[in-house]
Amino acid sequence: DVKVTQSSRYLVKRTGEKVFLECVQDMDHENMFWYRQDPGLGLRLIYFSYDVKMKEKGDIPEGYSVSREKKERFSLILESASTNQTSMYLCASTQPSYGYTFGSGTRLTVV
Amino acid sequence: AQSVSQHNHHVILSEAASLELGCNYSYGGTVNLFWYVQYPGQHLQLLLKYFSGDPLVKGIKGFEAEFIKSKFSFNLRKPSVQWSDTAEYFCAVNALRNYQLIWGAGTKLIIKP
Numbered sequence: 001d002v003k004v005t006q007s008s009r010y011l012v013k014r015t016g017e018k019v020f021l022e023c024v025q026d027m028d029h030e031n032m033f034w035y036r037q038d039p040g041l042g043l044r045l046i047y048f049s050y051d052v053k054m055k056e057k058g059d060i061p062e063g064y065s066v067s068r069e070k071k072e073r074f075s076l077i078l079e080s081a082s083t084n085q086t087s088m089y090l091c092a093s094t095q096p097s098y099g100y101t102f103g104s105g106t107r108l109t110v111v
Numbered sequence: 112a113q114s115v116s117q118h119n120h121h122v123i124l125s126e127a128a129s130l131e132l133g134c135n136y137s138y139g140g141t142v143n144l145f146w147y148v149q150y151p152g153q154h155l156q157l158l159l160k161y162f163s164g165d166p167l168v169k170g171i172k173g174f175e176a177e178f179i180k181s182k183f184s185f186n187l188r189k190p191s192v193q194w195s196d197t198a199e200y201f202c203a204v205n206a207l208r209n210y211q212l213i214w215g216a217g218t219k220l221i222i223k224p
Contacts, residue, residue: 033211042217092155
């Protein structure tokens with residue numbers, strides 16, 4: 001089975017801190033995605049990457065950046081965390097003709 | 112722009128009731144369609160998917176969905192729900208580029224024991 005591993009399940013950070021969320025997949029998938037999930041809003045795409053060092057903005061990229069130096073790792077960076085970035089963050093990877101495989105999520109609280 | 116609509120944000124049923132969750136999308140071309148489920152405290156899991164062929168798709172745990180192209184719909188069904196089906200269900204449609212998915216807002220299903 002494909003595994004998508006997110007480094008932290010729960011995270012508490014202070015306003016203004018730089019935050020790194022890590023995601024690793026073990027099946028050589030080309031495409032990786034970062035979403036945030038908020039009640040009543042469903043899943044909103046922050047950034048995605050379709051190859052190493054390639055990235056594209058999703059629907060809500062403001063306040064975030066990403067890094068993909070290796071195929072298996074896709075990092076989400078909050079440059080200066082704010083309270084409105086408190087959310088559940090989901091990483092996913094996919095290949096053609098297959099659905100997405102999601103990580104277990106990181107619940108980030110910014111205080 | 113593509114969009115996905117899920118008709119109900121909350122659905123409450125009794126055990127053994129039949130279930131149908133609506134999903135409509137707006138895109139005129141070829142689509143791939145998905146239903147995902149998120150059980151309480153767990154991560155999102157693929158329930159079923161449609162790429163081509165038979166428009167009636169069977170998934171895990173007795174769920175099925177029917178793709179009706181003329182109605183731009185992909186409704187999820189289960190003839191008899193169980194308490195363990197309590198979860199949030201998401202419909203998604205792929206975009207043509209880079210396998211990006213467009214997501215519905217989700218439907219929270221609560222099954223009363």
